[in-house]
Amino acid sequence: MATCGGEQPIGAPVTDLPGVGPGTAEKLERLGIATLGDLILHLPYRYQDRTRSVGFDELEPGKACLVTGQIMASSINYGRRRSLLTRLGDGRGTLTVRLFHFSRSQERSMRPGSWMRCFGDVRIGPSGPEMVHPEYRLHREEPPPAPPELTPVYPATLGLTSARIRKWVDAALERCDGAVASSLPDMPFAELLDAIRFLHAPSSERDRIDAARERVVLDELTGHYLVMKRRQALLKRQSTIALPSGPKLGRRLLEQLGFRLTRAQAKVTAEVLEDLAHERPMMRLLQGDVGSGKTVVAAFAAIRAAERGCQTAIMAPTEILAEQHFETLNGWLVPLGINVGLLTGRQGAPERRARLEAIRDGHDLVAVGTHALFQAGVEFDQLALAIIDEQHRFGVHQRMQLRDKGRLPHQLVMTATPIPRTLTMALYADMDVSTLDELPPGRLPVRTHGAAMSRRDEVVDRVRNWCAVGRQGYWVCTTIEEDEENELNAAESVHAELADRMPGLRFGLIHGRLPQAEKNAVMAGFKAGEVDILVATTVIEVGVDVPNASVMVIDNAERLGLAQLHQLRGRVGRGSTQATCILLYEAPLSAVARERLAVMRDTNDGFKIAEKDLELRGPGDILGTRQTGEQTFRLADLGIDRHLVPRAVALGNRLLAEDQATAQTIIDTWGGREAEYATV
Ligand code: ADP
Ligand code: MG
Numbered sequence: 001m002a003t004c005g006g007e008q009p010i011g012a013p014v015t016d017l018p019g020v021g022p023g024t025a026e027k028l029e030r031l032g033i034a035t036l037g038d039l040i041l042h043l044p045y046r047y048q049d050r051t052r053s054v055g056f057d058e059l060e061p062g063k064a065c066l067v068t069g070q071i072m073a074s075s076i077n078y079g080r081r082r083s084l085l086t087r088l089g090d091g092r093g094t095l096t097v098r099l100f101h102f103s104r105s106q107e108r109s110m111r112p113g114s115w116m117r118c119f120g121d122v123r124i125g126p127s128g129p130e131m132v133h134p135e136y137r138l139h140r141e142e143p144p145p146a147p148p149e150l151t152p153v154y155p156a157t158l159g160l161t162s163a164r165i166r167k168w169v170d171a172a173l174e175r176c177d178g179a180v181a182s183s184l185p186d187m188p189f190a191e192l193l194d195a196i197r198f199l200h201a202p203s204s205e206r207d208r209i210d211a212a213r214e215r216v217v218l219d220e221l222t223g224h225y226l227v228m229k230r231r232q233a234l235l236k237r238q239s240t241i242a243l244p245s246g247p248k249l250g251r252r253l254l255e256q257l258g259f260r261l262t263r264a265q266a267k268v269t270a271e272v273l274e275d276l277a278h279e280r281p282m283m284r285l286l287q288g289d290v291g292s293g294k295t296v297v298a299a300f301a302a303i304r305a306a307e308r309g310c311q312t313a314i315m316a317p318t319e320i321l322a323e324q325h326f327e328t329l330n331g332w333l334v335p336l337g338i339n340v341g342l343l344t345g346r347q348g349a350p351e352r353r354a355r356l357e358a359i360r361d362g363h364d365l366v367a368v369g370t371h372a373l374f375q376a377g378v379e380f381d382q383l384a385l386a387i388i389d390e391q392h393r394f395g396v397h398q399r400m401q402l403r404d405k406g407r408l409p410h411q412l413v414m415t416a417t418p419i420p421r422t423l424t425m426a427l428y429a430d431m432d433v434s435t436l437d438e439l440p441p442g443r444l445p446v447r448t449h450g451a452a453m454s455r456r457d458e459v460v461d462r463v464r465n466w467c468a469v470g471r472q473g474y475w476v477c478t479t480i481e482e483d484e485e486n487e488l489n490a491a492e493s494v495h496a497e498l499a500d501r502m503p504g505l506r507f508g509l510i511h512g513r514l515p516q517a518e519k520n521a522v523m524a525g526f527k528a529g530e531v532d533i534l535v536a537t538t539v540i541e542v543g544v545d546v547p548n549a550s551v552m553v554i555d556n557a558e559r560l561g562l563a564q565l566h567q568l569r570g571r572v573g574r575g576s577t578q579a580t581c582i583l584l585y586e587a588p589l590s591a592v593a594r595e596r597l598a599v600m601r602d603t604n605d606g607f608k609i610a611e612k613d614l615e616l617r618g619p620g621d622i623l624g625t626r627q628t629g630e631q632t633f634r635l636a637d638l639g640i641d642r643h644l645v646p647r648a649v650a651l652g653n654r655l656l657a658e659d660q661a662t663a664q665t666i667i668d669t670w671g672g673r674e675a676e677y678a679t680v
Contacts, residue, residue, distance in 0.1 A: 009175045010037035017171050030157050032634075036172040037179075037669075041634050042165070043199050043216070044152030050119055051148050051204050056093030059122045059129045066146060067095060067131070068117045074110035086110045095122075096130035115139040117146075149201040150209075169200055182219055182666050184651075189215040192669070214644065217636045221426060221648035222655070223670030224633070226663055228429035229656065232283075235430065239279040240407050241384045246307035249336045250300050256335065257296070264438040265293055269300045271434050272412060276304050276385070282410035285428050288436025289606035290416045290570025291443065295325065295545075297436075298387045299332050301412055306338045306365040310384035313409070314368045319344050320510075320539055321389065323520055326368040328545075333366060343369035343378070346516040387412045416570070417563055418607040420614070423638065426645045445604040446573040448581045450557075450597045459553060459582055464502045466551050467532045471577065473551030475535045476568055478559045494555065495535040506530065511537040538564065540571060547575035557583035557600075558593040562613040565600050573604075592616055614638055634670075 013035060014020050014028055025034075033039050053068040069088030077085050084099040084107055097118060099106065110116075120134025137143075154165045173196075181192040188211040189195035195215040202209050250273075254261070261269070268286060275282035288294050302312040314329070316322040326342040333340055341364030343355045358364040362381030367373060386409045413431070424433050451459055467473055475498060477491040495509045508522045508531035525531045527546050534540075534549075538560075552572045557565060565583070573579035583597055599612045636644075655663040 010035065010040070010179045012036050012175070014039060014168070014172075017168055017175075020168060024160075027157055027160050031155060031160075036176055039169055039172040040176055040196055042154060042169065043196070043213075043635055044154050044162075046153045047150035047202065047209075048119065048153060049204055050151050051146055053090075053117070053146065056088070056090045056095050056129065059093075059095065061122050061124050061129070064119065064121050066117065066119050068115065068143060069095060070142075071110055071112050071114050071116055073112060074107075076107070084110070086116070088116055094128060096125055096127060097134060097136065098125065098130050098132045100133070109138060115142055117143050148203055150204055152200055166200075173197055173200065180665055181669055182662055184215075184219075184662075187215055187218075188212075192216065192219050213635070217641050218644050218648055218651065219666055220633055220636050220670050221641070221644055222652045223666045224636075225426045225429055225648050225652040226656070226667050227670075228427070229652065230667070232430040235281055235283055235408070238281055238408055240281045240410060241308070241310055241382075242279045243276040243304050243308050243310065243384060243410070245273070245277065246304070249303050249307055249338075252336055253299065253303060253332055256332070259440065261296070262293065262436075262438045262440055264288075264436045265297060268434040268436055269297050271432075272297060272301050273304055275432070276301060276410055281408045282385075282412065283431045284412050285424070285431045285433045286412060286414045286436070287418055287424075287433065288414075288416065289418060289439065290567060291574050292416075292436040292439055294389070294414045294416070294436060295328055296332075298389070298412065298414065299329060301385060301387065301410075302329070302366050303333065303336065303338065305385045305410075306333070306336075308384070309362070309365075310382045311359070311362065311364070311380050312366045312385040312387060313373050313380070313383060314366065314387045314389065315373050316368065316370060316389045318539060319346060319370055319516060320519055320523065320544060322368055322370050323516070323523070324545060325389070329366060329368060338365050339363055340366040340368060343367055343372050344516060345370055345372040347372075383409050385410045385412070387414065389414045416567065416606070418610045420607070420611055420642075422642060422645050426649050429649075442576050443573060444576070444578050446552075446569055446579045446581050448569065448583065448601045448604075450583045450585060450601060452587045453584060454587070456584060459584060460498070460501055462582075463533070463551060463553060464505065466580075467502070467505050471551050472526065472529065472531070472546070472549045473533050473553065474540060474549060474571060475533055476540070476552065476554045477535065477537055478554065478556045490555075491535055491537050498533065498535065502533070505532040507532070508534045509536075510534060510539065512539045538568065540568070544571050545574060546571070548577075550575065550577040550579040552579070552581045553584060554581070555584050556586060557597065558585040558589055562596050562599060562609055562616065565596065566606060566609045569600070569604075614642065 013025070014033060015022065015025050016036070020028075028034070028039070031042065033042055048064060050066045052066065054065040056067065056069065059065070059067070067088070067090070069090040072087045072089045072094070074084065074086040077083050081100055084102045086097040088095045088097065097116065116136055116138055118131055118134035118136040120131040122129050122131060124130070152162065152166060154162045156162055156165060176193075179193065183191055189198065192215065195212040198208065198212045199216065202212065272282070272284060272286070275284055286294055286297060298314060302314070305312045314325055316325055322342065322344055326340060330340045339358070341355050341358050343352070343359070347355070355364070355367075356378060359367050360379045360381060367380075372378075388411070419427070463473060463475070475494060477494050479490050491509060491511050495507060499507045508526055510519060510522045514522070522531070522534070523544075526534045526549070529548060549572050552569060554560070554565065554568060560568070569581045572581060583600060585593070585597060589597070595616060599609060603609060652663070655666070
């Protein structure tokens with residue numbers, strides 16, 4: 001709603017509300033709330049049922065509820081910890097309210113005969129059911145029945161309680177009465193605003209809440225789809241450099257590769273080259289499981305551009321991966337007379353200057369880099385193609401930033417995070433999709449085992465035995481937070497420990513803090529077989545390709561999500577040796593962690609893992625926005641709302657055909673942030 005502009009109350013800043021000063025506005029900003037519209041769309045994520053007092057004979061331990069009773073007695077108990085015990089009765093049973101922290105006046109206020117209404121969790125205490133520190137209020141008379149609406153609980157931030165947010169939401173709703181929002185006559189809640197209003201203060205009918213939520217989620221997903229469609233339409237009107245088939249340098253690469261393309265690689269390469277032949281900018285998503293061979297497809301595309309004297313920018317999410325692409329492409333392209341350059345954030349100034357110069361004057365026809373390639377000061381002579389690898393690591397926003405002389409280059413986005421078909425339809429509606437659905441021949445699925453930390457010694461022994469007879473392996477260290485410092489400490493101590501316990505084996509250590517030159521040296525040593533075991537942080541997660549490595553141990557695997565585990569495991573099983581992956585975990589496992597490890601044991605199929613991952617985790621990751629700290633959807637959760645995606649697509653298409661005004665309203669409601677980059 002942010003885009004509705006000044007004339008709409010919805011676009012007004014939150015500071016327009018009474019009681020919201022700059023300090024509060026800053027806290028709200030942290031929740032992504034800047035305008036009244038944002039506030040209205042900040043929906044509760046759960047509710048408390050305070051609509052009915054539960055009788056003392058029907059209390060359920062572990063459940064939060066509202067109770068009302070009369071004080072029978074109150075006394076201080078001097079047990080292990082001093083506490084104030086107040087015994088309530090409601091004619092059907094008794095309940096004890098226990099306070100560990102209390103003031104003299106609180107103690108005095110618990111007068112027998114007074115009424116008390118509490119909301120809190122019930123547990124079983126020494127003398128029957130009790131509540132510890134419930135929210136409570138005292139009444140002289142029996143209090144009236146509770147209001148019939150459920151109490152919303154909002155995603156809150158430090159210093160902002162749900163109750164305060166609730167107050168501002170109410171004020172915002174009042175101000176925004178009559179604002180423009182979609183109206184869809186054949187839905188249970190025709191008016192979006194009615195559904196929103198209901199969700200902030202619903203009656204306790206579960207069906208109605210579900211219907212209202214569905215109405216809002218459908219609106220949001222449709223909004224996303226419409227923005228993508230609009231972007232696609234805009235793109236169709238743009239033109240860029242057409243790259244028709246030229247001197248056929250690709251043929252020469254094919255002869256020199258040393259392997260034959262899989263059927264899938266051949267097909268996808270043809271799709272990409274066909275796109276490039278036209279003036280309309282290519283916008284293609286290439287998805288293929290880890291190890292399916294996406295890099296070579298990228299190489300053929302870059303060759304096509306180079307044949308026309310045009311440049312290609314290839315962006316990788318990590319330095320290690322950029323370095324590796326650089327090496328691979330150097331090996332493939334230099335023999336064809338195509339210069340490849342590397343640009344990363346950690347290069348020294350003279351080297352960087354030299355690279356920038358070579359990119360500017362067109363000497364480097366292929367520039368490989370990290371996000372350093374996005375930075376101002378990088379000018380191309382004739383950029384025609386941008387290839388973005390492992391796209392889930394970049395924000396959606398960045399994927400459009402690279403332009404040359406106001407012109408969009410052709411774009412190829414490669415991802416190893418398989419996205420279920422139903423989702424690509426809506427989420428990547430602005431892109432064409434190619435899929436590498438086949439692995440190069442001879443690959444054996446990685447055998448995966450779980451092992452509790454208590455068996456770590458056994459695991460060390462096995463790894464030592466394997467590596468003593470010439471296998472190579474990774475030992476991956478994880479930390480709880482994504483904190484480089486911690487990760488580094490963990491990796492260093494594991495490195496020391498293992499080196500001590502496996503005398504005779506050669507160890508390497510790699511982590512994000514290592515200077516580029518050392519990283520390269522370590523990776524090169526591992527590739528050349530001079531290192532038996534590479535102790536690594538999760539920096540090796542994406543893309544790293546050392547076909548001889550066939551052993552992987554992931555320390556504290558329970559800390560990682562499925563997508564990350566799958567990516568890591570993809571580092572082994574790239575050659576013809578049967579590979580093994582051991583997931584070391586700290587017991588006891590949470591239910592979700594147990595399920596994740598079971599999925600990893602049961603399948604190597606990236607699509608199946610992605611489906612399962614959606615079920616097991618929260619929203620956000622699939623569009624890659626979590627990395628940049630932005631949430632893609634306000635309410636929709638692809639884990640639970642996937643079934644609405646086809647409906648959103650159908651609705652979006654119908655509106656585009658029959659009701660442009662409503663389509664625009666929906667875009668305005670949800671498109672605020674996305675619209676910003678829709679036009680680039
Ligand atoms: P990813 O899709 O994960 O990026 P890569 O492009 O890194 O995969 O390829 C994985 C490995 O498979 C590389 O060593 C690459 O040289 C090799 N490879 C790619 N295509 C084939 C093929 N058709 N036959 C044999 N090996 C291949
Ligand atoms: Mg790759």
